Amino acid sequence: MKITTLIPDTEGMLAWPPFGQNKRTVVAVGSFDGVHKGHQAVLRRAVDLAKSYGAISVAIVFDPRPSVVHEYAASHDGQELPNDQEYPDTDALTGIDRRLKLIEATGIEHALVVRYTLEFGAKSYQYFLGQMVGKIGLHTLVIGKDGRMGAGRAGDVKAIDSVAQATRMFQVDVVDDRGPGEVRIPLDENASPEAAAELARVNDPDSGLTKAERRALSKKTPNRLVRAWSSSYVRFLLSQGRVKAASDILGRPxxxxxxxxxxxxxxxxxxxxxxxxxxxxxxxxxxxxxxxxxxxxxxxxxxxxxxxxxxxxxxxxxxxxxxxxxxxxxxxxxxxxxxxxxxxxxxxxxxxxxxxxxxxxxxxxxxxxxxxxxxxxxxxxxxxxxxxxx
Known part of the structure; x- marks a missing residue:
């Protein structure tokens, strides 16, 4: 797998590589933190479609994770996350080198590692789509059912498909990357082990709880719903030492x-x-x-x-x-x-x-x-x- 690192300029612009000039691309976009089964489904679909179209399979990978950049800015008067390692992302499931090896294992041919910045993140999804079509020859964008992109995460599947239908410049292929439904995790990352254990019972289909009992337990601890196949849920499981359950979602230890x-x-x-x-x-x-x-x-x-x-x-x-x-x-x-x-x-x-x-x-x-x-x-x-x- 070829790897190209792209660093936005002060206005959030990228110097895209020219490999889309002679061959079109099938692209998957995201942070891909953990490269869990949902990510793998999206990436492998991109590989399969690229082979069928005679195109290049491309993963556009954001590093650092966008949430880290925005959280840092919110607590540092809108400043950009430093380039050095003074503020490591301790919540990332995988470092970027390991992440790229896992992405390569899915068969992706080219990874574009984009350093995520505030200026880059301020670009609209329409702008980003136009850049992919014009600069790297986007033929098909492969995206998960809950996928989003662009400023304010405004570019959901419906909005992106509307652009594709209106312009007829590219196609959208939607992959069910969510796994077996949704689960609940605490709103507070430092929730007590007892509270986390209660939510684990709520999530367990074999716990024997009735619907009323599940509702009662879930109300005791402030929580939010996340996809069963998600980096957030893997992170929660690991925080509780539940490495076997995490490995079921990751597809590996x-x-x-x-x-x-x-x-x-x-x-x-x-x-x-x-x-x-x-x-x-x-x-x-x-x-x-x-x-x-x-x-x-x-x-x-x-x-x-x-x-x-x-x-x-x-x-x-x-x-x-x-x-x-x-x-x-x-x-x-x-x-x-x-x-x-x-x-x-x-x-x-x-x-x-x-x-x-x-x-x-x-x-x-x-x-x-x-x-x-x-x-x-x-x-x-x-x-x-x-x-x-x-």
Missing amino acids: HAVEGVVIGGKQRGRTLGFPTANVAKDVHGYMPADGVYAGWLIDTDPQTGEERRYASAISIGTKETFDEPEARVLEAYAIAPVDADGNAEWLDLYDHTVRAEFVEFLRPQVHFDSAEALVDELKRNVEQTKAICAQA
Whole structure:
């Protein structure tokens, strides 16, 4: 997949690449945060249509997410989000590099990564459509049923199709990307675990609740409806540690990426050396706790991925009373030789990916290092069993 980065000028204008001059394009537009099943349906439809038309399949990807840019402006007197990393998007499900790899896996041929700015976001959907037709040869726009674009998100499916019908310059193909209906999530991202659990019961079709009971529970916690296949719902599930439910929507285990740094090596003294991933973490960190999952390292020489079943811990070090920032530590279960000796994994300064398969337990304070070691042994055995079936 070819990737082109486009940075709007001070008036929000883009210098579009000229690849639409000789071949028309089928385009999907969005942030595609998480590249969940709904996004995949839209992207794969664009790929299929492009093949049938002899066109180029294109994903226009906004980075950073538009909501982040507007939220920053609202709290900083209308200022533009800085270009540097001083204000990282900690709510993004996936960093842009990982997002592009997932988009490529759908078969998209060309990704246009547009740096979203306030001036760019102020352009109308009619202007944006005209730019795609005139600059990159838009043949068909593929969009989800609830898709919107342009200033004030005014360009919904009906409005976009009206432009297509009036101009006859392009077509619109609408994909049902919503999944199995709608679900409720708290309005307050910091809602109590009890409130979140009650809404989870409301959302569960197998909870046994009557309609009246569902209404009563939903009224107890201020909430909003979102699509079952949506980044918002995935984010909510991860915030509750429900990584298995999130993976059902993503179509794969949720993952974060970061650089392994040196720590205090306390895990090594306990017999559980961990990869401390606390630098430049990209991706949404699930709720504090211990998870069964995978640690993926890439061989710097061959580019080959090496996967290790891992017990992954997120949070602060409760047992040792270290109120530091949240960190991710992964104990990778390394292969053993004929003598039963585990391979030494030198992962320092490597960029690794941690994938979350199943929640094991919350973070708790243990009365002694010995009690912690006993629990870690149990977590490792759980991880082996879970990953053997994953």
